[in-house]
Amino acid sequence: MSITHSLTTSLSSSSSAFLAPSSFNSRGQVSLPVKSVSICKCVATPEAETAYKTGVTRNPNMGKLQAGYLFPEIARRRSAHLLKYPDAKVISLGIGDTTEPIPEVITDAMSKRSHALSTIEGYSGYGAEQGEKPLRRALASTFYSDLGIEEDDIFVSDGAKCDISRLQIVFGSNVKMAVQDPSYPAYVDSSVIMGQTGLYQKDVEKFANIEYMRCNPENGFFPDLSSISRPDIIFFCSPNNPTGAAATREQLTQLVQFAKDNGSIVIHDSAYAMYISGDNPRSIFEIPGAKEVAIETSSFSKYAGFTGVRLGWTVVPKQLLFSDGFPVAKDFNRIVCTCFNGASNISQAGGLACLSPDGLKAMRDVIGFYKENTDIIMETFDSLGFKVYGGKDAPYVWVHFPGRSSWDVFAEILEKTHVVTTPGSGFGPGGEGFIRVSAFGHRENVLEACRRFKQLYK
């Protein structure tokens, strides 16, 4: 690279000051010198000054982004830590990556489909961009039975994150968005990239022209909607990443009513719905009238360990209309056909197996395992006197460290226990003072991490 960035590796920087990754290979690969560099220097080499530059102006929206995408940044810090402590047994309860093997009933189906592609009868090329019909049908009957969602309302994807970005392309730059604060960073970042926002306001740690709907212990992690000025699009994740809070039926009903009153569209991210223990709604379409105001995006990632296999889906009901009466689903379909070519047929075979009776049972077992991890983590922090939230309906535990910087706590935990967590402020200013601890991990690692937490905070 012709411009050399020597980046700080200080782990005590605050969230808004954390820096763009210096390497493209952010996950698991570090290509920069790490030791004892503690000041940010941008050094232009002699070639850089004479290097050929095209005449193409950089997209100003890209320039608005403040930092590397959160999880690669955490991976970078993890790698830097490993360089500093090469013998440390680092445990990752950070990125929210699944760790348990995929049940065989599911991998058998993917293996079979792979082999079938070598036969004349079993070979298939381009599939429907919207997904294979049997999978769409199985999704409709498994998750939306009696909710009035039909199989042609369901678009199969390579994951919820990818569909969030495709939804942003559908809406374009002239919409105003609202997000829970804290929330999954892809909502805000994709909004910035699409040009929906103003500049980043350093003083409040927010982008201009986004409504940040504060969710905290005081309001039961459900925003005070009366204080929100009208948004076009509301990203709402329930059970929530990172707080672990699932909205109640009353709260979701309020949200749907708010959307209707304001003519807004809710994008309901239900990627953790199968982790719900009690009676809270698993789908926003359980709320009457939601089909006219809501989209729902979901994923096999955290149900079947498909974080690497890549499979998700998005429901865009045909009843959802733009202000001119044009169906949103028609534009989403156009984007799916133009910017995407369908999920891998092998992954789709796996998805179909997930929804068989044996597959569903196997998925529930894996989810049950992670929920036991959640209990262990919650009990640990609880026993240490921390206020602990989430956990019950989600694989995330949201631990309060009042008055402290999240990145400081993240760094302290990493330095002293070799456990990677996620700093709450990485999810927005409303996450400051919290740490998200993920329950995805082998049991012995979760137990060991909890032992170390008890050492550190006893």
Add this chain to the structure above:
Amino acid sequence: MSITHSLTTSLSSSSSAFLAPSSFNSRGQVSLPVKSVSICKCVATPEAETAYKTGVTRNPNMGKLQAGYLFPEIARRRSAHLLKYPDAKVISLGIGDTTEPIPEVITDAMSKRSHALSTIEGYSGYGAEQGEKPLRRALASTFYSDLGIEEDDIFVSDGAKCDISRLQIVFGSNVKMAVQDPSYPAYVDSSVIMGQTGLYQKDVEKFANIEYMRCNPENGFFPDLSSISRPDIIFFCSPNNPTGAAATREQLTQLVQFAKDNGSIVIHDSAYAMYISGDNPRSIFEIPGAKEVAIETSSFSKYAGFTGVRLGWTVVPKQLLFSDGFPVAKDFNRIVCTCFNGASNISQAGGLACLSPDGLKAMRDVIGFYKENTDIIMETFDSLGFKVYGGKDAPYVWVHFPGRSSWDVFAEILEKTHVVTTPGSGFGPGGEGFIRVSAFGHRENVLEACRRFKQLYK
């Protein structure tokens, strides 16, 4: 759906008049009445008039799009034809979909990876968004050895079409694009969607603010660059889809020089490079200086039959800089991390097997088979007195029907021979008067289609 569109199914409409698909399930599913409807009617049902509408304004860029994406539209017409002639043996030489089984050396690797995901040792979750290191390394050494492209310049994707769209997100709305005319429709459509263009100009069948670089027999299918006003981004596909023409070394050198003179960036789509028979460059990076002005996108789809498996890659050299010196690769990496989560790990295992010595041999055998098909199709049309282009370096044959509408010829061939082709004007106004015949097909189908062509045009 609350608005009922009864769409014309006349097969004689001209390219610019072809209509948006009436069904979301465009491939292989038709949900509209087809018989004897020949006038376009938009009938609002009573519910439609009273249906709830959100207050969200439809993205005006979506409204600019003139028609359904080309290939779903063709699939729709194919389905309509099947409804009309339920007993016809329809042969598809249209959409460019691979038909031959994937060699076992490749599916074995995918099957093995699937099974490994069921084991503690073999399980993996999120991979690097940019792709697995061994695959990036193998791509670099297989296709870019001695060209100065390094493995960290290569981003693995779920296909070239998806990366084209991600590249458009990187560039944003304030760039001016140039495309070969005719060309693969995703370039123009994604440009419209991103807001880079003006409205569609019906008289010339072009969008405003795109440079259409005419490629025809007269100029040897290489544009007259002296007539092009400065574009920011030049999409250049070689070997070309649909014309089948591969640029020579001199032509690509001219293109690189043109980009350098104008400060433009070339996006070189090399998805058919392995079909090149002679000495034409397989990669734009064979041209000195190209790393400072070019991106290259490619795919396993047409090499290994991965149209359904989904795997491709894009090379963004670190030497490629925006006008302010910021590396394009850094912004592309940010998009890959924020809007994508990596290609399926199972597909990547298949990709790695493709690049093993046995895999490469197997891919070359499949490509050789399709190239024999190409010869058969070329000889057929040649023997019937047509001017035939392409074929030598690409799996597409570009047949000239001077003075005739492409959609008329498409409809005539479908109606009289039950063979699906692709109308040239679907690729841009420069394709008018041509038909693209794809060489992807089982041998007996290609031979049978050619027999029928000989019947029709004897």
